[in-house]
Amino acid sequence: MKRLPLYYRYFKEAEKSGTDRVSSREISDALDIDSATIRRDFSYFGELGRKGYGYNVKSLLKFFMEHIHGNETRNVAIIGAGNLGSALLNYKFSNINDRMNVVAAFDRNSNIVGTKINDTEVFHSDELERLVLEHSIDVAILTLPAESGQEMAERLVEAGVKGILNFTPIRLDVSDGIYVHNIDLSVELQALFFYMKNF
Numbered sequence: 001m002k003r004l005p006l007y008y009r010y011f012k013e014a015e016k017s018g019t020d021r022v023s024s025r026e027i028s029d030a031l032d033i034d035s036a037t038i039r040r041d042f043s044y045f046g047e048l049g050r051k052g053y054g055y056n057v058k059s060l061l062k063f064f065m066e067h068i069h070g071n072e073t074r075n076v077a078i079i080g081a082g083n084l085g086s087a088l089l090n091y092k093f094s095n096i097n098d099r100m101n102v103v104a105a106f107d108r109n110s111n112i113v114g115t116k117i118n119d120t121e122v123f124h125s126d127e128l129e130r131l132v133l134e135h136s137i138d139v140a141i142l143t144l145p146a147e148s149g150q151e152m153a154e155r156l157v158e159a160g161v162k163g164i165l166n167f168t169p170i171r172l173d174v175s176d177g178i179y180v181h182n183i184d185l186s187v188e189l190q191a192l193f194f195y196m197k198n199f
Contacts, residue, residue, distance in 0.1 A: 003041060006031055008064040014057045023054040065099070073099045075136050077161075079152055080143035081107040081122045084167060088141060089117040103135045125152075132159040141165045142172075153180075 010030055014022055024042075028035035042055070045063070078085045089105055105122045107113055113124045123131060131137070140161045144152055149168035156164060163179045166172055172180050 003033065003037075004064060006033070007038075007041070008061070011057055011061040011064060015061050019057050021054045021056050027055075073101060074139050075101050075103045076139045076141060077128075077132065077135075077137045078102060078105040078120075078141045078143060079125075079128075079156070080145075080148075081105045081112050081117060082109070082143065085141075085143040086117055088143065089120050100139075103137060104131050106131075128155055129159045132156070132161060137161060139163045139165070141167070143167045146170045 007027070010027060011022075024035040024038045027033070027038050031038075078088055081089065085105060085107070089102065102120050105117065105120050106125045106128055107122055108125050112122050115122050137159075138161055140156045140163075142149060142152065142156075142164055146169050149166070149170050150172060153164060153166075153172040153174055157174050157178050162177070164172065164174070164181070166180055166182045167185070169184055169186065171182065174180060
């Protein structure tokens with residue numbers, strides 16, 4: 001599952017460059033993934049390529065887009081427009097996923113509420129429930145201090161959000177049917193330090 005977005009991004013870039021077809025060896029060199037792993041991953045979904053021919057870029061791009069994103073556009077909100085939230089708002093998500101719209105950001109800081117960051121308006125957190133419904137927001141990116149994370153997650157779930165990308169350092173307790181993907185930057189750094197020391 002973690003490799004699927006990498007494949008999607010690779011085929012998107014290949015299409016942009018005008019490439020018609022690629023081999024597993026070319027994908028392997030670009031992504032630093034063993035070519036046997038790539039062939040095994042692709043075979044899981046059926047016959048996606050032909051031996052001696054490789055993989056058709058346009059058809060694989062369409063295939064991975066459907067399997068990763070589905071056919072619907074996801075409306076996303078960023079909760080917390082401080083340093084990390086602002087950085088994410090300035091990130092060009094559309095370059096890798098044209099079926100994802102960042103439609104709103106929320107914060108309590110009066111200095112940034114009412115401003116726009118990369119064309120996305122920052123609303124006060126008090127307006128969360130209304131705007132989640134109004135904009136059909138089903139995914140939230142949580143970039144808040146730890147002490148605010150659980151309360152905000154509960155409000156998001158109650159408002160109808162189905163998926164949360166959690167950058168807070170706490171594990172969220174949410175109801176079944178809500179998918180939470182945790183990204184703890186301190187854990188990722190510790191893992192990096194470990195690999196640097198031991199490999």
